[in-house]
Every structure is written in C-alpha cells, then in structure tokens.
Amino acid sequence: MKKFVLINLSAILFMYGMDCYAQDPNTLKLKDYRPKSIYKIPVTKIEKAKYPAIDIHAHPYPKTEAELAQWVKNMDAKGIEKTIVLTMATGPKFDSVYAKYAVHGDRFEVWCGFDYTGSQEPGWSERAVKELERCHKVGAKGVGELGDKGLGELFSDPTPGYGLHVDDKRMKPLFEKCAALKMPVDVHVAEPYWMYLPMDSTNDGLMNAYDWKVDLTKKGILNHGELITTLENVVRDNPKTTFIACHLANCEYDLEILGALLRKYPNLYAEFGARFGETSPIPRYMNSFCEKYQDRLLYGTDMGYSLHMYETTFRILESNDEHFYEFDLFGYHWPLYGFGLKDNVLKKIYTENAKKILKR
Numbered sequence: 001m002k003k004f005v006l007i008n009l010s011a012i013l014f015m016y017g018m019d020c021y022a023q024d025p026n027t028l029k030l031k032d033y034r035p036k037s038i039y040k041i042p043v044t045k046i047e048k049a050k051y052p053a054i055d056i057h058a059h060p061y062p063k064t065e066a067e068l069a070q071w072v073k074n075m076d077a078k079g080i081e082k083t084i085v086l087t088m089a090t091g092p093k094f095d096s097v098y099a100k101y102a103v104h105g106d107r108f109e110v111w112c113g114f115d116y117t118g119s120q121e122p123g124w125s126e127r128a129v130k131e132l133e134r135c136h137k138v139g140a141k142g143v144g145e146l147g148d149k150g151l152g153e154l155f156s157d158p159t160p161g162y163g164l165h166v167d168d169k170r171m172k173p174l175f176e177k178c179a180a181l182k183m184p185v186d187v188h189v190a191e192p193y194w195m196y197l198p199m200d201s202t203n204d205g206l207m208n209a210y211d212w213k214v215d216l217t218k219k220g221i222l223n224h225g226e227l228i229t230t231l232e233n234v235v236r237d238n239p240k241t242t243f244i245a246c247h248l249a250n251c252e253y254d255l256e257i258l259g260a261l262l263r264k265y266p267n268l269y270a271e272f273g274a275r276f277g278e279t280s281p282i283p284r285y286m287n288s289f290c291e292k293y294q295d296r297l298l299y300g301t302d303m304g305y306s307l308h309m310y311e312t313t314f315r316i317l318e319s320n321d322e323h324f325y326e327f328d329l330f331g332y333h334w335p336l337y338g339f340g341l342k343d344n345v346l347k348k349i350y351t352e353n354a355k356k357i358l359k360r
Contacts, residue, residue: 030207033333037323044319044338046311049079051347054354057145057186057246057273057300058083060097068100071305072107078310081351082358083108084300086145086186089157090115090131098139109358111186112140114174116153116161125173132174136181141358143178144186145246148230150214150221155188165222167233179240182360186244186271187234190227192278193253205278208331224250228257235265242357244298245270252278255289262296269357272349273302276316277330283320283337294345298353303329317341317349 023032062068075083085108087097094112101108112135118124132143146166147155154160164171166187178185194205195214203209216223222230228249235243248270251257261268270293272279279286290297299317303309312326319338326336341349 030333031210033207034327035325035333035335037325037335039323041322043324044315044321046314046318048077049310049314049350050318050343051350052079052081053299053350054358055080055083055301056244056271056298056354056357057302058085058305059145059302060085060087060100061304065100068104072104074305074307074310075107078307078314080310082106082354083305084142084144084186085110087111087157088113088145088147088155090135091158093157094135094140095138102139109141110139111142111144111183112136113143113156114146114153114161114171115159116156116164117159119159119161119164119170125170129173129177132177132183133181136183140183141360142184142186144184144244145188146185147188148222148227149188149191150216150223150227151218163220165227165230167230167237171234172237175234175238175241179238179242184242184244184357186246187231188246188250189231190224190250192247192250192275193224196224205332207333208277211331232261232265235261235268239265239267241267243268244357246273246300246302247275248272248279250275255285259289259293262293269296269298269353271298271300272313273300276313277326277332277336280316280336280338281334283339286339287341290339290341290345290349294348295353297349298357299350318346 062071085101087094087110089097090113098110101110115128115131118127145155146153148165152161152163152165175185191212191214194203194209195212197203199206199210199213231245231249245258245268249258252275258270262270301309301313309329312329315321316336316338318341320340321338323335
C-alpha cells in the first residue's frame with residue numbers, strides 16, 4: 001500500500017534542528033557529513049511489499065525468543081512470507097539455531113555452512129560431506145553464506161577455511177552433494193569495488209569504504225577480479241548445483257560483469273542483500289538491469305529485521321522517489337533514488353524466482 005505525501009523540508013529542519021549541530025566546513029569530517037535534502041518533492045510511504053516477499057538473505061539476529069517473535073510480527077506487518085536464515089554454521093551450533101527457528105514452521109528456512117575443520121588434512125572433503133549430510137537430515141535446506149573476501153572461506157562456525165576458495169578442487173565433492181540434496185548455495189565473493197580503491201578524496205564511496213577497506217598487501221589475498229573468477233569457475237564446473245551470488249556478486253560498479261555470468265550460467269542467481277545503498281544512486285540503469293535479468297534476481301536484505309529497513313528496501317525497488325538519504329542503514333554520503341520497477345518484475349524478484357529455487 002502506497003501513500004503519497006508532500007513534505008515541507010523546512011519544517012523537518014526545524015523539528016530536528018536541535019539534534020543536528022552545524023559544523024565549520026573547514027574542519028568538517030566526511031564521517032560527520034549529514035546533508036538534508038531541501039527539495040520539496042513527493043515522498044512514497046510503502047508500508048507493505050507489493051507482493052508477498054521471500055527474504056533470501058538474513059542471519060540469526062535475535063538473541064531471545066521475544067526478539068524472534070518480534071521478527072515474525074515485523075514480517076507479518078511488512079508482507080515477508082518467508083525468510084532464509086544463513087547460519088554459516090555446522091555441528092552443535094547449527095543444531096541449536098535450527099531448533100530455535102523450527103518452532104515457527106514455514107516462516108523460516110535455516111541453511112547450514114560447510115565444516116572446514118581439518119581442511120588441510122587428508123580426507124577432509126569426505127568428512128565435510130558427511131557433516132553436510134547430517135545437517136541436511138537435521139533440517140538444513142541450503143548452504144550459506146559462504147564468504148571469501150580474498151583469503152579463503154572465512155564465514156564458518158566453528159572453523160574458518162583459510163586458503164580455501166570456492167573453486168578449490170577439494171570443495172567440489174561438497175557442491176556435488178548439494179546438487180544431489182537439492183541444497184542451493186549462497187556465495188559471497190569480494191567486497192564492493194570502493195573498498196579496493198585508494199582511501200583518498202577520489203574515492204566515491206569513501207564514507208563506507210574506509211570502514212570495509214581491503215588490504216591487498218596481505219600475503220595470498222585475491223583481488224576483486226580474481227574472486228569473481230573463482231565464482232565463475234565453481235558455477236561453471238558444477239552445473240547441477242544452484243548458486244546464488246549474494247550482494248549482486250559485489251559488482252555494483254559494473255553490473256555487466258554479473259550480467260555476463262547470468263547469461264552464461266543458468267544455475268546462477270543473484271540477490272540484493274545489503275546492496276540497496278550501492279545501487280540506488282543509478283536508478284535508471286538498475287531499472288533496465290532488473291528488467292533484463294528479471295528471472296534471475298532475488299529479494300534479500302541482510303540488514304536486520306526492523307520495520308524501517310523493510311520499508312526502505314520496498315521504497316527503493318517500487319517507487320520513483322528521488323534524492324533521499326538513509327545514513328544509518330547504508331553509511332554513504334550520497335542520496336538514494338527508487339528504481340520504479342514494473343509489477344511483473346517486482347513479483348519475480350519478491351517471490352517467484354525464490355520459489356523456483358526453494359521448490360524441491
């Protein structure tokens with residue numbers, strides 16, 4: 001449901017002025033830059049996703065049963081039909097997380113990780129496959145989030161997989177088993193490109209990039225392009241396994257890289273998790289990209305479960321709003337813009353594409 005209102009921004013400045021302290025521009029730090037739009041333009045309030053949505057990228061955020069219950073209420077309020085909880089865990093940790101969410105039935109799917117314990121020892125692949133099978137019997141419906149920022153598969157509990165990239169031949173038995181068990185795999189490779197650029201005045205995303213910068217001087221680290229190559233290799237070499245490139249494969253700066261992969265490999269999908277802020281400055285391009293690859297894109301958030309978070313993602317996908325800010329959610333200095341996606345595209349991104357993947 002959409003509500004259109006015109007906001008008097010001078011009134012907003014007055015109401016919130018006591019909480020904002022103007023600073024001398026000669027000493028202002030970029031991290032403290034908080035511009036306020038002066039444009040008196042339409043603002044779209046989207047209280048619920050236009051179609052029932054499946055959030056393909058979340059994590060076990062709640063610490064208590066009460067917090068988990070609140071998450072379900074927020075999902076109900078905002079039209080989130082189901083959420084995929086990426087635990088990145090195996091063993092007792094996975095079992096405990098699964099048990100916590102299982103009481104809510106179909107509202108959640110809980111995915112496991114890979115167990116990298118002893119990955120440098122003989123027979124590791126066979127042992128890891130057995131643990132994957134065990135997790136599947138417990139209730140794991142998929143695998144993720146696998147995460148490689150250059151040094152290997154670090155997203156794992158209890159043991160990080162230093163030195164293991166997704167295309168490592170030792171990983172192949174795991175992906176083959178995922179195909180046999182019909183377990184999709186959510187893969188994180190690299191970081192947004194700003195994190196690889198010089199941390200100086202030329203960096204367009206410096207406000208956020210400085211916190212997440214990648215140190216390419218570390219021994220053995222792969223750069224952005226090399227990590228994208230590992231993604232292509234594993235997708236190509238495991239055609240029966242369904243892969244999801246989370247964070248749009250961190251190719252926001254050149255989505256044609258991702259587009260080329262989607263065209264070549266029918267077993268690859270991509271999701272938006274935590275990359276709304278990086279893509280909303282280019283709304284017309286994103287509208288075109290989503291139109292072209294509408295059958296392969298998935299709704300994902302990776303930003304908690306607040307009502308405001310959900311509403312902001314809906315606003316970016318559905319509306320044509322211009323020049324608005326969300327510093328707390330995204331950490332960039334630039335204004336955001338809505339993609340204005342068509343109904344048929346929204347329906348696929350919110351629901352239909354995910355159901356194809358989750359149908360087993």
